[in-house]
Amino acid sequence: MKRTTKRKLTDAILYAVLVLAVVLAGALIDWSAVKANFFDPAGWKRGGNWGDLITIGVKNTIVYTLVAFVFGFGLAIFLALMKLSPVAPYRWLATGYIEFFRGLPALIVILVMAFGVPIAFNWQPPGGLVGAGLIGLILVAGAYMAETLRAGIQAVPKGQTEAARSLGMSAGRTTLSVVLPQALRIVIPPLTNEFVLLIKDTALLFVIGVQVGQRELTSVARDLTTSGPTAGTSTSLIQAAILYLIITLPLTRLVALLEKRQQRAR
Incomplete structure (x- = not known):
């Protein structure tokens, strides 16, 4: 038998x-039970679950993600520069922080910040419990993004730094004006991926308990399983999963496109 035929x-x-x-x-699934438990018509029609899920859950999820990402990114830049510092104690502190928070579950950090x-x-x-939970997310996100930024900074050719210094730029100005902008272009795909992870990590805030108007998407969905039309x-929960996918799938697709673009550029 030929290889192609085989x-x-x-x-x-x-x-x-x-x-x-x-x-x-398909033959083994109880489709009537699936419809009754996961696709109750009362939740899908107008005036069902969508109002709270979108106006409260999606809105707060996006707000919490943006807050955690922006402040985590600022912390990450600070940590990345510390880890690349010529001063050894700065490198030790940054390395210790990054390894510590990358080694802990985000849920533990959130609980410690909220209660401990x-x-x-x-x-x-x-901001109360929500503020504490966001601080926990910022601490963890900063550690992960710091390592990403550190790798991006080191990926910038050293010739760029040498050329800037030869023109009379100080070390600080070279880093801010020459190195960081190029490093950020390199790490856009992994940073976008971190943003997607943060969207999903906001679901961890439900464990600390938040006020009705501060609930993120998972908390709203959980509450609707015990009250409301369904x-x-x-x-x-199925509706919340669909909304998460609507938010995250375009972003993951964007990450793939950016990675392909970088590969073509190389």
């Missing part, structure tokens, strides 16, 4: 197995 036969068998698996799964730190230091975080079903 490959076609193997592909045909694999497709047949896949189709058979889909048919069997206020109790230990008798301190009320700005109480007792998981319809609101």
Whole structure:
């Protein structure tokens, strides 16, 4: 048997197995239970769950993501420059911070900032529980983005720095005017990916409990499973999942396009 014929036969068998698996799964699923528990018509029609999910959940999720990303990015620049500093103690501090917060689950950091730190230091975080949760997200996001920025800065050819210094630029001005702008272009795809991760990480804020108007998308969906037109079903969770996908899929597609563009540029 020729190699091409053998490959076609193997592909045909694999497709047949896949189709058979889909048919069997479809036959075994209780579609009436799926419809009743995940696609309750009361939640999908106008005036159902969409109002709270979009006007409260999506709005707050986007706001929280932007706040965590902007402040986390500022912290990341500071940490990345510290890690590349010629002063050893600065490098040690930045490395310790980055490794510490990258090694902890974001959920633990949020809980500590919401309950541990206020109790230990008798301190009320700005914004209450939501503010504490956002500080936790900022601390974690800053650690991850710092390592991304550090790699981007080091990817800038050293000749750029040498040329700027030969023109009389100071080290600080060279970093801010020459190195950082080029590094940011390099790390746009991973930073966009970090933004997508932050969108999903805002769902962790539901564990600390927030006021009705401060709920993010997951919290709204969870509350709708016990109250509202689809109480007792998981319809609101499916709707929240759809809204997350509507937000994140275009961004993940953008990351893929940016990565391809960079590869062509190289």
